[in-house]
Amino acid sequence: MLTITQALYDQIVAHAREDHPDEACGVVAGPVVAGRPERFIPMLNAARSPTFYEFDSQDLLKLYRELDDRDEEPVIIYHSHTATEAHPSRTDISYANEPGAHYVLVSTADTDGLGDFQFRSFRIVEGEVTEEEVKVVEAY
Amino acid sequence: MAIEVRIPTILRQYTDGQKAVEGSGDTLAELFTDLETRHTGIQARIVDEGKLRRFVNVYLNDEDVRFLNNIDTKLSDGDTVTILPAVAGGMH
Numbered sequence: 001m002l003t004i005t006q007a008l009y010d011q012i013v014a015h016a017r018e019d020h021p022d023e024a025c026g027v028v029a030g031p032v033v034a035g036r037p038e039r040f041i042p043m044l045n046a047a048r049s050p051t052f053y054e055f056d057s058q059d060l061l062k063l064y065r066e067l068d069d070r071d072e073e074p075v076i077i078y079h080s081h082t083a084t085e086a087h088p089s090r091t092d093i094s095y096a097n098e099p100g101a102h103y104v105l106v107s108t109a110d111t112d113g114l115g116d117f118q119f120r121s122f123r124i125v126e127g128e129v130t131e132e133e134v135k136v137v138e139a140y
Numbered sequence: 141m142a143i144e145v146r147i148p149t150i151l152r153q154y155t156d157g158q159k160a161v162e163g164s165g166d167t168l169a170e171l172f173t174d175l176e177t178r179h180t181g182i183q184a185r186i187v188d189e190g191k192l193r194r195f196v197n198v199y200l201n202d203e204d205v206r207f208l209n210n211i212d213t214k215l216s217d218g219d220t221v222t223i224l225p226a227v228a229g230g231m232h
Contacts, residue, residue, distance in 0.1 A: 023230065043227075052230035057197045057204045060224055064148075077227060084231050092229035095195055097150045 001133045002076070002102045002121040004028075004037055009136050011040045013119065016080035016106040019045065023053040024106075028076035029067055035100070036140060037075040052091070053079050076121075078104035085109070086118035088129050096124035102132070143171055143215055146222040154182040163221075168198065169211045171221065186223060187211065195226040 008028055016024045025045050028037035041063065046056035055063070067073060077098060081089075086105035088096070096103060103122045109115035123130045146160050155161050161179065165171035169187070176183040186196050191211060198205045199222040205213045215221070 025227070027227075047228075047230075049230070051232065052228070054226055054228035057199075057206070057226070060197060060227060061199050061202065061204075061222065064222075064224055079229060081231055089230060089232055091232055095226060095228045097148070097225035097227075099150070 003135045015042045020108045021050045021082050025053040025079040027074045029072040030075035032073050050082050076102045080106045083114050086120045099125040144220045154179040168213045197224045
């Protein structure tokens with residue numbers, strides 16, 4: 001199960017809305033071991049594409065250095081799908097390299113009347129996708 | 141010649157959980173061949189048919205080696221090499 005504050009949930013949704021029709025992406029970092037999402041870090045989609053996202057390589061290095069220095073890990077890795085449901089695609093699964101992370105997908109397909117707005121969370125471990133419940137709380 | 145190699149979480153299964161290991165080589169290609177002798181399986185996760193895999197980023201100190209000389213990038217004693225899988229995906 002993913003437990004997330006309303007404030008972080010809103011920040012992820014706002015980022016996805018803002019970048020629509022391109023895919024938005026980012027991380028919510030948290031202290032190692034506790035595994036609680038705390039620090040919202042929106043990333044630039046270097047692909048600037050409605051069908052693909054990729055963190056810029058220089059930003060990625062900076063991000064991981066910073067997480068390391070602060071004893072944090074990427075608790076949530078989020079991105080948006082802009083015309084399809086919020087479920088990991090084949091591409092998402094093959095590039096999922098953080099077995100400890102919650103992969104949050106947001107669908108902004110409702111913007112263009114192509115589907116419902118969705119906010120869903122998954123674990124992706126060795127190609128195996130498991131959806132998990134999302135619990136939104138006021139505070140931890 | 142000692143090069144520090146920083147290993148991402150997903151590849152620590154090849155390094156007994158270590159976050160950084162030492163290796164040697166005049167180029168990145170040689171470094172990964174050297175790592176393979178002690179960390180069997182790691183090379184294939186980074187290199188495919190003699191080239192860096194598209195969705196694995198390798199940095200020499202602070203520089204993405206795609207802007208240097210890719211897998212033929214020259215290394216010097218004391219360099220740090222960081223390996224980070226791309227964070228990427230998409231609709232299809």
